[in-house]
Amino acid sequence: MEENQKSRFVVTEENWSLHRKGHQDQQRHLDKINEVLKSNLPDLISEENIILSNGKDMVKIPIRSLDEFKIRYNHDKSKHVGQGEGDSAVGDVVAQGEKKAQPGEGKEAGDQPGQDIYETEVSIEELEEMFFKELELPDLEQKEQSVTTIEDIDFTDIRKKGLIGNIDKKRTLLSAIKRNAMKGKAEVAPILGDDLRFKTWNPVEKPQSKAVVIAMMDTSGSMGKFEKYMARSFFFWMTKFLRTKYETVEIEFIAHHTEAKVVSEENFFNKGESGGTRCSSAYSKALEVIKESYPPTRYNIYPVHFSDGENMTSDNKKCLEHVDELLAISNMFGYAEVNEHRRMSTLMSAYKSIEHPKFNYYILQKNRDVYFALKKFFEKRTEGLR
Amino acid sequence: MRYEICPADILYTFGAYGMPTRFTHWSFGKQFHKMKLQYDIGLSKIYELVINSNPCYAFLLNTNSLIQNKLIIAHVLAHCDFFKNNIYFSKTRKDMVESMAATAERIADYEVRYGKKCVETFLDAVLAIQEHVDPSMMRDIIPAPFIVQQPRRSAYEDLWDLDQRTIPGQQAIEMHKKNPKEQEKDILLFILENSRNLTEWQSDILTMLREEMLYFWPQLETKIMNEGWASYWHQTILRQMDLTPSETIEFAKLNASVLQPSKTSINPYYLGVKMYEDIEKRYDVLAKEATSRGEEAMTGREKIFEAREIENDTSFIRNYLTDDLIKQEDLYVFQKQEDQYKVSDKQTDAVRNQLIGQRVNGGFPYIVVDDGDYMRNGELYLIHRYEDTELDLPYLEHVLPHIHQLWGRIVHIETILENKPLVFSYDGHKVFRRSK
Numbered sequence: 001m002e003e004n005q006k007s008r009f010v011v012t013e014e015n016w017s018l019h020r021k022g023h024q025d026q027q028r029h030l031d032k033i034n035e036v037l038k039s040n041l042p043d044l045i046s047e048e049n050i051i052l053s054n055g056k057d058m059v060k061i062p063i064r065s066l067d068e069f070k071i072r073y074n075h076d077k078s079k080h081v082g083q084g085e086g087d088s089a090v091g092d093v094v095a096q097g098e099k100k101a102q103p104g105e106g107k108e109a110g111d112q113p114g115q116d117i118y119e120t121e122v123s124i125e126e127l128e129e130m131f132f133k134e135l136e137l138p139d140l141e142q143k144e145q146s147v148t149t150i151e152d153i154d155f156t157d158i159r160k161k162g163l164i165g166n167i168d169k170k171r172t173l174l175s176a177i178k179r180n181a182m183k184g185k186a187e188v189a190p191i192l193g194d195d196l197r198f199k200t201w202n203p204v205e206k207p208q209s210k211a212v213v214i215a216m217m218d219t220s221g222s223m224g225k226f227e228k229y230m231a232r233s234f235f236f237w238m239t240k241f242l243r244t245k246y247e248t249v250e251i252e253f254i255a256h257h258t259e260a261k262v263v264s265e266e267n268f269f270n271k272g273e274s275g276g277t278r279c280s281s282a283y284s285k286a287l288e289v290i291k292e293s294y295p296p297t298r299y300n301i302y303p304v305h306f307s308d309g310e311n312m313t314s315d316n317k318k319c320l321e322h323v324d325e326l327l328a329i330s331n332m333f334g335y336a337e338v339n340e341h342r343r344m345s346t347l348m349s350a351y352k353s354i355e356h357p358k359f360n361y362y363i364l365q366k367n368r369d370v371y372f373a374l375k376k377f378f379e380k381r382t383e384g385l386r
Numbered sequence: 387m388r389y390e391i392c393p394a395d396i397l398y399t400f401g402a403y404g405m406p407t408r409f410t411h412w413s414f415g416k417q418f419h420k421m422k423l424q425y426d427i428g429l430s431k432i433y434e435l436v437i438n439s440n441p442c443y444a445f446l447l448n449t450n451s452l453i454q455n456k457l458i459i460a461h462v463l464a465h466c467d468f469f470k471n472n473i474y475f476s477k478t479r480k481d482m483v484e485s486m487a488a489t490a491e492r493i494a495d496y497e498v499r500y501g502k503k504c505v506e507t508f509l510d511a512v513l514a515i516q517e518h519v520d521p522s523m524m525r526d527i528i529p530a531p532f533i534v535q536q537p538r539r540s541a542y543e544d545l546w547d548l549d550q551r552t553i554p555g556q557q558a559i560e561m562h563k564k565n566p567k568e569q570e571k572d573i574l575l576f577i578l579e580n581s582r583n584l585t586e587w588q589s590d591i592l593t594m595l596r597e598e599m600l601y602f603w604p605q606l607e608t609k610i611m612n613e614g615w616a617s618y619w620h621q622t623i624l625r626q627m628d629l630t631p632s633e634t635i636e637f638a639k640l641n642a643s644v645l646q647p648s649k650t651s652i653n654p655y656y657l658g659v660k661m662y663e664d665i666e667k668r669y670d671v672l673a674k675e676a677t678s679r680g681e682e683a684m685t686g687r688e689k690i691f692e693a694r695e696i697e698n699d700t701s702f703i704r705n706y707l708t709d710d711l712i713k714q715e716d717l718y719v720f721q722k723q724e725d726q727y728k729v730s731d732k733q734t735d736a737v738r739n740q741l742i743g744q745r746v747n748g749g750f751p752y753i754v755v756d757d758g759d760y761m762r763n764g765e766l767y768l769i770h771r772y773e774d775t776e777l778d779l780p781y782l783e784h785v786l787p788h789i790h791q792l793w794g795r796i797v798h799i800e801t802i803l804e805n806k807p808l809v810f811s812y813d814g815h816k817v818f819r820r821s822k
Contacts, residue, residue: 072777083653089729092728094726096727
């Protein structure tokens with residue numbers, strides 16, 4: 001009987017530290033979210049609310065495939081049972097209905113088929129990280145002894161004099177203990193001025209390749225709302241990408257119609273002009289800028305031109321000449337054309353004959369093409385492949 | 387009873403998977419993440435997890451205090467008693483911990499052989515309809531290999547069997563008859579037996595997942611009873627124990643947090659306890675009257691033991707949730723009216739029926755296979771047995787492709803929307819809807 005009693009229960013405490021299943025599957029779920037985000041990147045990056053968000057906010061991103069779908073009842077149309085405190089009456093409000101999708105974990109909204117959306121919140125930073133991982137400045141070369149350095153400071157030295165803010169407490173205490181110990185006292189106090197130790201820095205200089213991106217945008221009258229939006233979102237992501245990844249990349253903005261001007265970044269993005277188009281004006285401006293301040297011996301040069309392709313036919317020849325000149329001194333020349341209907345534009349008909357490894361073009365038809373254009377120009381290339 | 391003390395993330399893993407040894411799938415990871423997050427920010431806490439097996443396993447959180455563990459052990463012992471004695475659990479497999487471990491191993495093996503992605507897509511499809519099994523079959527049909535052959539009484543006995551042999555012509559007619567003959571509730575089983583689209587490993591996974599659902603099913607059907615029973619006993623036992631004042635307060639705090647009623651849902655722990663207490667009280671009064679008349683009658687205590695043995699949630703509510711109790715507990719029916727959820731009915735019948743309706747079929751819509759050769763084209767025709775609650779249509783439209791994946795041909799489902807019958811079909815590309 002007693003033995004029987006004893007074997008009635010067992011208490012154990014195993015070592016569970018190797019049991020990682022929950023964490024692994026959690027990771028799989030997060031990976032799936034990232035997969036969905038990634039496959040939606042082309043749509044996501046041309047979302048207006050991202051481009052207008054100034055890069056600070058979180059954005060809500062719909063994920064359509066991560067709910068666990070079941071055959072279930074329509075919650076909003078069914079009745080439920082609840083429990084009051086003893087004084088409930090018909091008509092009492094029990095809870096507020098959901099207005100729309102809530103922030104956070106995600107919620108499905110809408111009872112229209114195909115409109116249910118599982119939303120997740122992603123910081124723009126995360127999106128950038130995902131996106132920019134795929135991009136780089138192609139064929140970046142080490143140019144001749146450049147003045148460019150990343151100034152960095154390294155705290156490598158300890159000195160007896162220094163700024164009080166940089167005091168090294170540990171070493172100060174140690175030297176005080178040592179000094180006191182030499183006098184036979186096992187104490188910290190007193191700490192004298194002589195015990196103080198300060199961390200001191202040395203400036204570090206690292207040479208880095210210099211690069212300049214020349215952003216040229218057509219602002220002529222033929223550039224409609226859509227064309228402008230595409231150009232803007234392209235340059236928005238391009239500048240963001242360059243500034244995130246490269247500390248020493250300079251960007252020059254040139255806006256042109258029949259004449260070209262170097263403009264500030266702000267003006268570049270908010271410019272509304274009209275008139276005809278002479279693309280060669282932008283190119284000659286670019287050449288001029290390069291000549292003035294970006295010698296090709298010291299700079300990697302990347303001209304990128306955005307247009308709708310409506311150029312004066314008489315100007316085409318000049319354009320080709322300039323492009324050739326630019327190609328000779330650039331690492332890559334990018335031409336992006338916003339062309340909703342894929343008609344053969346005047347400029348494109350001239351450019352399609354260019355066969356130069358550094359010449360890249362992309363024709364954008366839809367919002368999502370912004371992504372592909374960026375990828376085409378700044379795609380990360382595996383070494384040795386080109 | 388076997389107690390295992392484990393840290394929070396392990397307990398939450400088991401909570402998300404339903405079983406420590408279950409196979410891996412991202413949806414469990416998602417659940418785990420959600421539960422663990424709520425624990426980390428202090429919104430909810432699981433103290434224990436009990437597994438219906440032989441012996442019963444109970445997992446206890448390693449941060450539980452002594453008095454918390456006293457309550458929890460009383461609680462899990464009652465769960466264990468429920469698993470062992472409630473009729474609906476009588477056919478559940480008691481070796482499921484090992485069985486699920488074997489399932490997990492086989493699925494992992496398939497992942498290696500056929501690719502993770504491939505197996506995952508299939509699991510997604512099965513999990514989408516995993517609740518659509520027929521638990522009642524478990525009670526009637528013993529799997530064929532287990533039927534014991536009666537020893538023959540004479541050498542010629544097999545001749546008698548010839549009488550029961552089907553006539554060849556009759557079989558041919560049978561072929562054109564509808565399959566299934568009667569509407570089939572067990573969609574998983576029907577697909578398993580009739581789908582032309584499943585490979586061997588897929589059938590294997592489908593079989594194993596169906597087994598797991600049949601094992602979990604009684605727990606879905608006895609939520610109020612089971613939690614109520616466990617809470618009734620932890621209360622009763624702890625109240626009889628010799629506790630210090632500080633222990634009493636800690637016990638009362640934990641007990642109150644477990645039994646907290648909610649305005650927008652039914653707390654099964656609370657409603658269960660109240661019902662058992664009510665039964666006990668009422669039957670004690672009846673027993674007293676009976677003994678005063680010199681008759682024999684069940685005491686209240688005996689009566690609740692009877693209820694825990696033979697009822698499930700629907701019958702428990704039907705038989706024991708009295709009008710008085712509904713009024714005393716201020717239960718009501720509420721529903722969405724414009725932007726707000728409002729109390730819509732306080733009639734005791736309405737409340738009781740609504741509560742039962744919510745518990746029918748474990749709370750899942752009742753779907754049956756009507757035809758496995760619809761249009762004579764091998765299409766699958768399902769019917770939702772509509773009972774005043776409409777389906778979530780976007781969800782339905784997402785489930786159809788999953789069923790299509792398993793069936794391999796066009797899948798239809800008939801339901802009712804705004805009192806009109808409606809059929810949804812999926813042909814592998816698009817969901818169509820038409821009125822019937």
